[in-house]
Amino acid sequence: MKNPEKNRTSLLIKGGHLIDPAARTDAPMDVLLKDGRIAEVAPPNKIKGAVDEKLDARGLIVAPGFIDLHVHFREPGQAHKETIATGTAAAAVGGFTSVCTMPNTVPVIDSVEGIEWLRQPERGAVVTVFAVAAATRGSKGATLTDFRALHSAGAIAVTDDGKPILDDGIMREALVLGGELNFPVVQHAEDTRMTENCSMHAGARSFRLGLRGMTAAAEASIVERDVQLAMQIPNARLHIAHLSTADALKSVRRGKRAKARVTFEVTPHHFTLTDEDMRDYDSNYKMNPPLRSASDLEAILAALADGTVDAIATDHAPHAAHEKEMEFERAAFGITGLETALALAITRLHREKRIPLARIVELFTAGPARCFDLRGRGSLVRGSVADVTVFDPKKKWTFDAAKSRSKSKNTPFDGWQLTGKVIATVVGGKIVYSA
Amino acid sequence: MNPARGSLLGIEHMEAAEILRLLKFARRMNPDKTRPLLKGKRVLLLFYEASTRTRSSFEIAAKSLGAHTVLIQSFGSSIEKGESLLDTGYTVRAVGADIIVIRHPNAGAPYVMAQHLDVPVINAGDGLHEHPSQALLDAYTVLRNKKTFKGLQVAIVGDIFHSRVARSACHLFSKFGVKIILCGPPELVPDVAATLASGVRVTRHIEDALRGTDVVMLLRVQQERLSGMKIDLAEYIARYQMNPLRLKMAKKDAIVMHPGPIIRGLELTSEIADGAQTRILEEVRNGVPTRMAILARAMGKMR
Numbered sequence: 001m002k003n004p005e006k007n008r009t010s011l012l013i014k015g016g017h018l019i020d021p022a023a024r025t026d027a028p029m030d031v032l033l034k035d036g037r038i039a040e041v042a043p044p045n046k047i048k049g050a051v052d053e054k055l056d057a058r059g060l061i062v063a064p065g066f067i068d069l070h071v072h073f074r075e076p077g078q079a080h081k082e083t084i085a086t087g088t089a090a091a092a093v094g095g096f097t098s099v100c101t102m103p104n105t106v107p108v109i110d111s112v113e114g115i116e117w118l119r120q121p122e123r124g125a126v127v128t129v130f131a132v133a134a135a136t137r138g139s140k141g142a143t144l145t146d147f148r149a150l151h152s153a154g155a156i157a158v159t160d161d162g163k164p165i166l167d168d169g170i171m172r173e174a175l176v177l178g179g180e181l182n183f184p185v186v187q188h189a190e191d192t193r194m195t196e197n198c199s200m201h202a203g204a205r206s207f208r209l210g211l212r213g214m215t216a217a218a219e220a221s222i223v224e225r226d227v228q229l230a231m232q233i234p235n236a237r238l239h240i241a242h243l244s245t246a247d248a249l250k251s252v253r254r255g256k257r258a259k260a261r262v263t264f265e266v267t268p269h270h271f272t273l274t275d276e277d278m279r280d281y282d283s284n285y286k287m288n289p290p291l292r293s294a295s296d297l298e299a300i301l302a303a304l305a306d307g308t309v310d311a312i313a314t315d316h317a318p319h320a321a322h323e324k325e326m327e328f329e330r331a332a333f334g335i336t337g338l339e340t341a342l343a344l345a346i347t348r349l350h351r352e353k354r355i356p357l358a359r360i361v362e363l364f365t366a367g368p369a370r371c372f373d374l375r376g377r378g379s380l381v382r383g384s385v386a387d388v389t390v391f392d393p394k395k396k397w398t399f400d401a402a403k404s405r406s407k408s409k410n411t412p413f414d415g416w417q418l419t420g421k422v423i424a425t426v427v428g429g430k431i432v433y434s435a
Numbered sequence: 436m437n438p439a440r441g442s443l444l445g446i447e448h449m450e451a452a453e454i455l456r457l458l459k460f461a462r463r464m465n466p467d468k469t470r471p472l473l474k475g476k477r478v479l480l481l482f483y484e485a486s487t488r489t490r491s492s493f494e495i496a497a498k499s500l501g502a503h504t505v506l507i508q509s510f511g512s513s514i515e516k517g518e519s520l521l522d523t524g525y526t527v528r529a530v531g532a533d534i535i536v537i538r539h540p541n542a543g544a545p546y547v548m549a550q551h552l553d554v555p556v557i558n559a560g561d562g563l564h565e566h567p568s569q570a571l572l573d574a575y576t577v578l579r580n581k582k583t584f585k586g587l588q589v590a591i592v593g594d595i596f597h598s599r600v601a602r603s604a605c606h607l608f609s610k611f612g613v614k615i616i617l618c619g620p621p622e623l624v625p626d627v628a629a630t631l632a633s634g635v636r637v638t639r640h641i642e643d644a645l646r647g648t649d650v651v652m653l654l655r656v657q658q659e660r661l662s663g664m665k666i667d668l669a670e671y672i673a674r675y676q677m678n679p680l681r682l683k684m685a686k687k688d689a690i691v692m693h694p695g696p697i698i699r700g701l702e703l704t705s706e707i708a709d710g711a712q713t714r715i716l717e718e719v720r721n722g723v724p725t726r727m728a729i730l731a732r733a734m735g736k737m738r
Contacts, residue, residue, distance in 0.1 A: 204630040208447075210542035210564030210599060280550065281543030325551070326520055327541035329562070 009052040010034040011429055013388060015044065016057025020064055021362035022369075022379035031062055033386035033429040041380060055431070057390050060423055063361045064380050065097025065387025067368040068338065069265050070161075070241055070313035073099075073129075076117065077106025082318040082407045085124035087338075090316070090406040092433035094338040095364075095422035097127050097387035098377055103134040104162040110134035110145045112153040119154065126432045127425070128387070130156045130374070135174050135185060139163055144170065147177050156372045159186035161241055164222055166192065172229055179235035184263070184372055186239045189222040189248060190214070190289065199329045201275040201290040209281070211329065214290055220247035227255035230262050239371055240264035242315050244289040246299035253308060263371040265313035268337055268344040271300050273412065283324045283331035284412045287317065304363070305355050311368035312360075314341050318408030336406045340399055340413045342391060346420030350393070357393055364389075386429035395421040438549035441534075441733035442556045445565040446606040454607065457728050458575050460737050464499075464724035471501035472736040479532035480506045481523065482559075483514065483539040488695055488719055489559050489568065493536050496726035502533075524548045534733045537561075555733035560599055569694050570603035572725040576718050577650055580690050584611035590644040590685070591615065592675055593654030593702050594623045600694040601654060605631045618644035619675060622666060623656070641675055645684040653677055653693045653702050668701065677703040682712065690714045 011033040018029035018041065030047050032040040040047055073087035084101075091099050101118065103109035109118065115131045123129070133155035137143045139162070147158060158178065165171045165187060178185040195214040200206050202213025223240055230238040240252060243264045255262040269287065274294050278285035285291060303309045317334025324331050342364065349355040369378025376385045401414035425433040438444060446454070464470070478497040482490055490506070497504045507527065509515060514523055520539075524547075527535060535556050537545050542562035549556040560566040574584075581587060589608055595601045595617050608615050609632030617624050617637045629637045638644050645651065656666060677691065691703075691713045699705050707713060731737050 204627050207596075207625065207627045208602070208631060210562050210602060212563075281546045322519065325547065327539070327547060328543045329541045 009429065010039070011053045011055060011426065011431070012047060012051040013055045013057050013062055013390065016060045016062035016390060018062045018380065019358050019361045020380045021358050022064070022366035023381050026358050029062070031380060031388065033388065033426065036386050036428045038380050038382050038384045038386055040382060055390065055424060060390050060392050061357065061361070063389045063391070064365040064378050064384070065425070065427065066095045066342070066364040066389050067098045067374060067378060068096045068314050068316070068341070069100045069311055069368045069371060071099045071101055071316040071338065072104065072318065072334065073101045074318060075105060075123065080320050080407070083124070084118070084129060085126070086405060086407045087316070087318070088125045088127045088129065090336070090338040090404060091127045092425045092427070093405050093422065094340070095342050095389040095391060095425050096338060097389065097425060097427045098130060098374065099127060100130045100132050100156060100372060102132055102159065102161045104139060108134045108139045110137050110139070112149050115150065115153045115155055127427050130372070132157045132159050132161070132186060134158065135160050135165055136170060141166055141170060144173055144177065147181055147183055151181050151183055156374065157184040157186050157239065159188065159241065161186060161188045164188050164190045164192060168225065171226060172233070175229050175233045175236035175238060178237055179233055182235070182237065182373070184237040184239045186241050187222065187226050188241050189219045189226065189243070191218045191222050194218040197329070199286060200278065201292050203275055203293055205275045205278070216245040216247050216292065216296065219245050219289055220251065223248035224251040227251045227260065227262055230255055230260040231258050235261070237261045238263070242267050242270065242289055242313065244270045244292050244296060244300070246296045249299050249303055249308070256308065263310040265311040265368070265371070266300050266304065266309050267313060267315045268341045269335060269412070271297065271304060272344050272348050281328040282412070283326070283328050284335060284410050286328060286331055286333055287315070287335050288333040301349070301353055304349060305353065305359070307359070309363065310371050312341060312345060312363040313368065314338050316406070318406050319410050320408060324410050334410070336404065336408055336411045338406065339404055340411065340416070340418065342422060343397070343399070343418035343420045344413070346393055347418045351419055386426065388426040389422060390424040390426070391420060391422045393420050395419065397421050439553055439555045441735060442549050443567050443729055443733070444545050444549060444556065444558050446567045446570050446603045447565065451610040454571070454574070454610065457571060457732060457737065458578060460731065461575055461724045461728035464727035466495060466499045466723045466727065469499055469501060472731045473497065473500035473502035473734055476502040476533040476734060477531050478502045478504045478534045478536060478730065479527045480504060481527065481535055481537045482506065483509045483537070483544070484560070486538055486559070488722065489538060492719070492722035493559060493726050496723050497730055499723070500727055500730055502730070520544060520547055521551055524552050528552050528554060534730060557729060557733060562599065563597055563602070564599050565603045566599040567603050568722070568726055568729055569600050570607040571729065572718060572722045573604060573652070573692060573694070574607050575721045575725050576692065576714055579721070580714065581649060584608070584613050587649045588614040588616065588647055589650040589652060590618055590648040591652045591654065592618045592641065592644060592677065594656045595619060595628050595654065596623050596625060597657040598654050602631060604652065605635050609634050616644045616648070620666070620671065641681055642684055645681060648685040649689055651677065651682065651685055651689055651691045653691065655696065655698055655702055672701060676701065677707045679704070679706050679710070682707060692718055695719070
């Protein structure tokens with residue numbers, strides 16, 4: 001939404017291997033960026049003429065700028081966890097050129113004023129920030145917000161994320177109105193009536209640890225209801241946030257087969273970890289939805305491989321140390337994720353599970369762009385926004401949370417050895433990060 | 436994670452040999468004969484939850500070893516004012532605690548303490564998770580009555596889901612090859628309970644649990660932790676209450692145990708509570724030498 005100032009210069013990204021799934025390109029290509037747009041994509045050494053700047057991408061993958069559909073940047077109201085400036089800086093390190101911020105701030109972003117506040121240059125965003133607005137006033141689940149006004153103000157979707165839209169009638173209304181405006185309604189699928197006092201996935205591990213567990217059914221029942229609604233309501237657009245269970249996946253598959261407009265995202269932690277991985281009540285393994293069972297993870301991996309998953313989104317949820325270093329049941333839900341997303345995808349999905357790199361790039365680019373209709377993004381065809389991510393798929397590195405650009409360090413991946421690293425992030429033709 | 440040496444956070448990760456060593460040492464502990472193994476040491480009892488048995492038992496155990504004890508309860512302390520668990524931990528450490536004994540309503544709270552403090556942390560019960568000192572004193576009681584764990588069968592009847600005592604007991608007995616049968620309705624004894632340790636199985640039928648059993652361990656239905664669960668108490672009593680007729684189904688020399696507090700007329704009848712096979716008060720008595728051993732071990736004095 002906030003377009004970083006357009007750069008009246010040119011940048012040639014030279015010698016790289018372009019993967020642009022939307023354009024069905026997977027070949028060595030040079031890319032010329034000019035005045036904030038993609039000016040030319042051509043085989044190596046075919047782009048002639050003077051340029052202001054060159055980026056040597058030999059041995060590297062050049063991809064459309066990554067899009068994260070799900071981040072919490074905590075502003076306004078909780079700047080001690082993260083700000084738009086620090087959050088977007090972490091995004092740039094992770095190769096994300098666009099991020100979609102969730103509205104569960106203090107106050108909740110449920111008005112045009114809130115969206116305008118997010119767009120102000122004073123926020124210091126270094127990548128493009130798209131606002132997802134609240135679906136109900138104050139995200140209290142009772143009265144819909146003014147979708148039309150929010151849409152015109154630049155919101156790209158609505159959600160009560162952090163909480164579900166539980167009431168059948170309100171969800172129906174949201175999908176009807178959203179459908180009229182071609183506005184995706186994003187659901188945090190959790191039947192909170194079934195998850196009171198729960199802090200992890202319900203299974204053998206939660207029983208052993210004496211922690212009350214969230215059942216898979218608490219997610220699946222809401223997803224099933226929503227998919228049913230999306231199948232009934234003409235033009236409704238439903239997007240399921242951070243889907244984590246095999247049962248919910250079944251509902252989504254059914255909806256997609258019925259040609260309902262249902263999309264969904266999965267997070268890197270849900271395709272990497274299970275409920276068995278948490279040790280010693282480490283609250284860096286506490287998030288919502290929780291880490292699920294091994295069979296849920298297998299189902300998600302299959303859906304990532306077979307093309308069913310639309311997007312990888314981080315659900316980047318920063319919290320201060322004092323909000324995490326406490327009794328597991330009382331600790332805040334959520335982990336950071338922007339700086340490890342690509343590396344986890346390459347390490348887990350590409351290297352271990354042999355999912356092609358082009359598919360992974362799609363999950364970070366064309367896929368998310370389609371979910372929220374981000375025109376001009378998610379591809380590098382001529383005329384697109386000059387957002388580019390350059391990465392080294394073979395580079396081994398160790399993630400050090402202490403060095404993270406995020407204000408918060410709540411991640412289970414501290415010290416992990418990973419493969420795949422972002423080398424440069426270009427937003428609107430300008431290099432905002434280079435390794 | 437590296438808890439200070441001598442910490443006792445749970446039974447699950449304790450080795451069988453270590454458990455036996457501790458139980459053997461406990462036999463040498465006599466609360467009536469002061470042994471100044473912990474002379475001049477400060478034992479901080481940090482109780483975030485109500486307790487009669489465990490608290491007094493740890494206090495007497497510490498004093499019998501010559502230690503000073505300080506009791507901090509959430510009511511009437513800074514905890515009430517919103518001080519975090521860790522800040523309370525740092526504070527009592529700064530005051531000079533040598534050992535911290537903690538009882539807390541949240542599972543894992545002692546782990547948080549142990550992760551950040553350099554003194555031994557003793558778990559005196561954490562949420563639904565573990566109650567290691569209770570399991571140890573129960574094992575001590577079983578050994579006094581049955582001589583050996585070999586070939587034993589233990590039935591645990593009642594609210595397993597909400598019971599840290601049951602979890603710790605399962606881990607402990609399992610390490611010695613004891614057959615463990617968990618018995619109760621699915622709401623209180625979910626099938627997943629059988630995954631707790633090897634040798635554990637679940638049954639819904641009291642006859643099935645009692646047949647051939649050497650030790651009958653009864654648990655209270657923890658109404659304060661039910662969290663919206665609907666349990667028909669009359670139905671529970673009809674199906675699972677321990678009464679003399681039912682106890683006859685167990686082995687002739689079976690003993691009846693209960694971590695307390697007992698509710699007469701609910702999980703057991705008065706005839707059982709006061710009966711000859713019952714060891715409930717013996718368990719309480721055995722708590723003191725067992726906890727003396729736990730505290731001595733915490734200070735590296737288990738020799």
